[in-house]
Amino acid sequence: MNKRLIPGETIIEGREVKYISDNGNDNFTNNKNGLFDLITSQFEIAKHGGIISENCRLTLPIGELFHALSYKGDIEGWRKEITLGAKKLNLITGKIIDGNIELSDGRQFSLFACEIEFY
Structure with missing residues (x-):
């Protein structure tokens, strides 16, 4: 059985990982109203490349x-x-x-204290 790595834990040249807080609906990629689409459709700044969901939930100890x-x-x-x-x-x-995991609001949590789930 292959154990998946936590996205962002290992640096991969040419790729970056961000974590986005859930809005309470746990609907990240399921449809056009999912957070993934909402976040990536707000602005068109990137000139090339692509973005994907890593199909990974990270729950903080709180x-x-x-x-x-x-x-x-x-x-x-x-x-x-x-x-x-x-x-x-x-x-x-x-x-x-x-x-x-270091958050944009200044908080920080050890990955060992977080729950990781792949879907």
Whole structure:
């Protein structure tokens, strides 16, 4: 059995991973009204490359839910597009750094304390 790596835990050249807080509906990729589409349709900044859902839920020890997405190509453009889209929707973003998830609101949690689920 293959054990999947937590998206963003291992650095992959040319690809970046962001985590997006859930809006309470746990509907990230299921339809056109999912968070993935809402976040990625707010702005058109990235000039090339692509963005995908990593099909991974990360639940903080305090119960907050985040979803992973990754992008490649115009890394700076995608990063800005996601950050601005999340901000417009009042969502928090996060990134894995040294075994922790560091959130845009300044909080930080150890990955060991988080629940990870792949779907």
